[in-house]
Amino acid sequence: MIATIEKTITLEEFLQQPETKPAQEFINGIITTKPMPQGQHSRLQIKLSTVINQITESTKIAYAFPELRCSSTNRSIVPDVAVFLWGRIPRTExxxxxxxxxxxxxxxxxxLSPDQSVLKVLDNLLFCSENGTNLGWLINPEDETIVVVFSDQKVKIYRDDDILPVLNKIELKLTVNDVFNWLNI
Incomplete structure (x- = not known):
């Protein structure tokens, strides 16, 4: 069950609070706690981050960050993996x-975690696509599908040997089966 705390605070006030484990997200004034990752979730998260970074980091194309807080437009969310093109990674002076x-x-x-709402997660992906995200994946280990949200809000379900779309500059060819085969160790 996901805990929801009903508070009326601003995004800036939320961002001043200390981080929690598991992470909390802020959506239109409401704070929710993400479910604590379990085995399959953790395996897919680290494997995806590693595979993407092996291809993109040395060439400075992009970087995949696990559990990175991303905030804007009255939302502060923590995607399981947030991939930023290299030139968009914020830097200090x-x-x-x-x-x-x-x-x-x-x-x-x-x-998707076992106790997580598909609609809440899909809502975050659609919101991100409305606000500049080019691609969103919703990985569902239970039914071995990956729902893809495109920048134009088009949504498509991928299964089995379907080749998954990735960002244009990333040379990565993965099928849905490739992703779920990472769960066999």
């Missing part, structure tokens, strides 16, 4: 990566 990411990722990946 010294050129280091910034701690605060004001904006949503280019590619947002969510892995």
């Amino acid at each position: 010294k050129g280091r990566i910034a701690n605060r990411f004001d904006g949503f990722p280019d590619w947002s990946i969510e892995i």
Whole structure:
């Protein structure tokens, strides 16, 4: 069950609060706690981040961040994997990566947990696509499907040997079966 705390605060007030584990998200004045990741979720999250970063980091195309807080437009969410194109990664004056990411990722990946609402997660992905995210994945380990949200709000379900869409500059070819085969260890 996902805990919801009914409070009326602003996004800035929410961002001043200390981080929690599991992470909390802020959507239109309401704070919810994400479910604590379990085995399949954790495996898919680290594997996706690693595979993407092996392809994109050395060439400075993009970077995949696990559990990164992204905030803007009265929302502060924590996608399971947030992929930012290299030029969009916020930096400090010294050129280091910034701690605060004001904006949503280019590619947002969510892995559905057993007690998580599909509609809530899909709503976050659709909101992100309305606000600059080019691609969203909703991975459902239970039924082995991946729902993809495109930048134009088109939604498509991928299964089995379907090749998954990725950001244009990322040379990665994955099928739905490839992703779920990572659960066999």
